[in-house]
Amino acid sequence: MGISGAAYASAIAFGRGESAQYMGPNIADQSSGVFFGAFAMFAATTASIMSGAVIERIQTVGFVILAIVLGSFAWIVAAAWGWHADGWLVTQRGVHDFGAAGLVHAVAGFFALGVLMHLGPRIGKFNADGTANHIAGHNMPLTVTGLMLIIVGFWGFLMACVIVPGEAWSWFADKQSTIYGTPITLSALAFNILMAIAGGIIGSWIWTKDPFWMMSGALAGIISVASGLDIYFSALAFIIATSAGMILKPAAIWLESRGINDAVGTVTVHGTIGLYGVIMLGVFGSGYPALTIANAPVITLYGQIIGAVVFFLLGFVPGWVSVL
């Protein structure tokens, strides 16, 4: 389609030009605008993921620069390699990450880790002997409400990853598909997301009994199955999400014990669980064709691990280098 950001923005502003037809009501093109908007949101999402990790100790200008590096470079490269039918991770390794557990969440999460390693902890977080203090949020109801809003947003986030049928650029004339061109149903998305939320909440409840971690567990649950939302069976999605919820807080505590002050658990929820989800799909989804072409590469555990390593590096290295 070849819509550039500048052309698209100008078309929206002035209502003329090639791209204007994608934004306004147009019976011949129902969803190009949705797809464009969704990807703009993904870019913004990467920065919002990082923001939670670095709060209370970063200057606005510094944060904006990091957001540009992350939102316009790091995750874009990951998406080009692993979220496109021509990406080398897909064509050569059969990597499958439908809901961007690795290429959005893990990239942003480990980008934040790279930043945090330079940024250091908030004042008062760690004692002289290295033990950590708990710095509670100011308002738990508002915090939980915010987390619930993110959960609601996930439905739109993930549904917007679906390519609708019948458009000039659709894979199929009569059925929805993923970005890879593999078939998907809205029912699968609806129920797997729901089961992931339930599993994540229950899993994190086991260890924490804490509403903050339980709502974070819901996010972790969704992220842990996002890679395979198109092919998981709902009960399996629930079990994987539950396991993600259970490892959430122990993983966050381990990170804290290494002297990293991740204020809201960003690195764990998005980074660690994102990679966990990518690898879990390799465990359960091996053998699925990653593309619709004949003799397509298939999903394998080895390929998913390769993808996880690449996503980790694409997040961590730019984050660590950007703050030098």
Added chain:
Amino acid sequence: MFPYDTADWSVVDGPMYMLANTSLPGIFTAIAAVLCVCVWVLVVGNRSEHQ
């Protein structure tokens, strides 16, 4: 775990979730149900009620 003999999407004409048409999806459901009801509600949940 592709539920068709040939790893090709062109042969898919029905369920495409993992292990469709086998007993394993039902086993996943049973595991989830046992975990929820027996382990977490009756054991962990009941214990936390008494704390």
